[in-house]
Structures are given as C-alpha cells and as structure tokens.
Amino acid sequence: MSRLTYNRVVVNQFGDADADRVFHGLADATRRDIVERVLREPQSVSALARRYAMSFAAVQKHVAVLERAGLVTKQRRGREQLVRGNPDILRTVARLLESYEQIWRHRARAIEDILAEDDTPERT
Amino acid sequence: MTVISTHKDTEALTLTFVAEFGAPVKRVWQVWEDPRQLERWWGPPTWPATFTEHELTVGGRSAYYMSGPEGEKAGGWWRVTAVDAPTRLEFEDGFADNDGNPVDTMPTTNTVITLEPTGTGTRMTSVTHFSSLAELQKLAEMGMEEGMRLAMAQIDTILAEA
Numbered sequence: 001m002s003r004l005t006y007n008r009v010v011v012n013q014f015g016d017a018d019a020d021r022v023f024h025g026l027a028d029a030t031r032r033d034i035v036e037r038v039l040r041e042p043q044s045v046s047a048l049a050r051r052y053a054m055s056f057a058a059v060q061k062h063v064a065v066l067e068r069a070g071l072v073t074k075q076r077r078g079r080e081q082l083v084r085g086n087p088d089i090l091r092t093v094a095r096l097l098e099s100y101e102q103i104w105r106h107r108a109r110a111i112e113d114i115l116a117e118d119d120t121p122e123r124t
Numbered sequence: 125m126t127v128i129s130t131h132k133d134t135e136a137l138t139l140t141f142v143a144e145f146g147a148p149v150k151r152v153w154q155v156w157e158d159p160r161q162l163e164r165w166w167g168p169p170t171w172p173a174t175f176t177e178h179e180l181t182v183g184g185r186s187a188y189y190m191s192g193p194e195g196e197k198a199g200g201w202w203r204v205t206a207v208d209a210p211t212r213l214e215f216e217d218g219f220a221d222n223d224g225n226p227v228d229t230m231p232t233t234n235t236v237i238t239l240e241p242t243g244t245g246t247r248m249t250s251v252t253h254f255s256s257l258a259e260l261q262k263l264a265e266m267g268m269e270e271g272m273r274l275a276m277a278q279i280d281t282i283l284a285e286a
C-alpha cells in the first residue's frame with residue numbers, strides 16, 4: 001500500500017504517544033538546532049551548551065525532551081554524555097504528514113468513481 | 125476530470141485540498157451524507173471503512189471502523205460541529221477503541237468541507253486543521269510542518285554529505 005498507507009497505521013507504527021513527543025521535540029528552534037548538530041556529529045551536552053546563550057541546565061532539559069521523543073540518544077563516554085541524532089524517527093514523521101495529503105488524493109479519486117456510476121446505463 | 129490543488133499552511137497548521145467534480149453540489153453532498161456511499165471512499169483501498177453510526181446534524185456523532193488487509197480493525201469517530209446542507213460540513217475526527225469509544229489520548233483533527241457550484245459541477249474544498257495532537261497548540265507560531273520540513277531538509281543535506 002506504500003504511500004497510501006493510512007495515517008492511523010503510520011501512527012501506530014511508532015506509537016501514538018511517541019508521535020506527540022516527536023512533534024513537541026521539533027517545536028522549538030533550539031531543539032531543532034540541537035538535532036541538526038548531533039546528526040552531523042555526536043556531541044557532549046557541555047559542548048552543546050557552549051553553543052547557546054542559555055544555561056547548561058536549560059540545554060540539558062532540551063536534550064532530555066529530544067531523548068524522550070527518540071530523536072536523539074545519549075551515551076556515556078567517560079565523564080561526559082555523548083548525544084547522537086536518530087534520523088529514522090524523523091523519516092517516519094515526515095511520512096505521516098505526507099500521508100494526510102495522499103489520503104485526500106485517494107478520497108477524491110474514489111468519490112469521482114462513485115459519481116461516474118451515475119452516468120452509466122447499467123445504473124438502476 | 126478532477127482538478128486538484130493542495131496547500132499546506134504552516135502558520136495555520138492546515139492542509140487545504142481542492143477537488144472538482146462533474147456533478148451538482150447536491151449530488152456531491154450525498155457522498156458525505158449517505159453512509160453507504162461515504163464508506164466507499166473514506167478509508168484507503170486496503171482499509172475500507174464501515175460506518176455503524178452517521179448523522180450530519182450539529183452535535184451528531186458518527187462511528188466507523190476500518191478493516192485492514194490482515195483482518196485488523198482501526199476504529200474512528202466524528203463529531204459534527206457545524207452543518208449547512210448541502211454546502212458546508214465541519215467535524216472533528218478521532219480514534220476509537222475496539223468498542224467504538226473515543227480514545228482521548230490519541231490525536232484528533234478538525235475538518236471543514238465546503239461545496240460550491242462551478243460552471244460544470246462542484247468544487248469541494250477540504251481544510252484539515254491539525255489542532256489536537258496533544259502538544260500541537262504549542263506549535264502554533266512556528267508550524268508543525270515547517271519544523272518537519274526544516275528537520276527533513278537538514279537530514280537530507282547531512283545524508284548527502286555522508
């Protein structure tokens with residue numbers, strides 16, 4: 001069924017609560033920036049914190065939101081926590097959004113088929 | 125011939141979908157009003173819908189389930205928030221459990237359907253507003269889709285470099 005996969009089915013593939021966490025994770029410009037950086041190169045929380053005009057605790061909190069959403073993972077390396085990006089979950093979310101439009105394209109075609117039956121002589 | 129345009133408004137968090145049909149407004153309204161016609165197009169091809177309740181009156185509820193290719197079931201519901209037959213319908217659409225009860229923790233969407241006469245038939249405009257994902261209110265200023273597109277563009281760039 002590929003691109004016509006129903007949105008609910010896509011939602012179910014990665015859990016409904018997870019979808020909300022992902023949306024929330026990407027709702028903030030700083031968090032999007034963090035995701036972009038750690039996708040390019042894993043970084044420690046303290047290295048990330050130096051990039052932003054906010055406290056270490058605030059950056060740590062953003063990373064925690066992203067981690068709960070599955071957008072990044074944290075790994076201990078010595079005294080530091082290394083943050084890595086997870087591109088798979090973002091691809092899944094993008095497919096979910098696209099599916100809304102695909103659903104309507106399919107619906108319009110199906111409505112057209114139903115209306116076309118009105119014109120056929122077999123109609124009773 | 126169905127003419128289609130789509131528009132994703134990242135500020136208003138809406139998907140607008142426009143299609144034109146070669147049939148009068150009253151006829152197109154029937155595909156919404158008659159549950160036997162509605163269930164022929166609401167679900168995707170591999171997930172046909174069955175409506176067990178359907179009433180297009182303000183406050184009216186619809187209940188349906190879709191049957192998957194492996195026999196699985198996905199339940200859904202509508203709550204009609206405004207109706208002006210045969211030209212306008214507004215409803216909330218959400219998930220239901222196996223007993224048909226709404227699942228509050230799942231996302232809901234709000235949809236406005238308008239039907240307008242054209243020279244040759246009917247223009248149907250569907251505006252879907254993604255207002256009810258639990259955290260979506262917080263996204264209002266920036267737009268869910270914009271965030272996704274930014275994220276996806278970034279990932280594409282990164283993957284292309286790799």
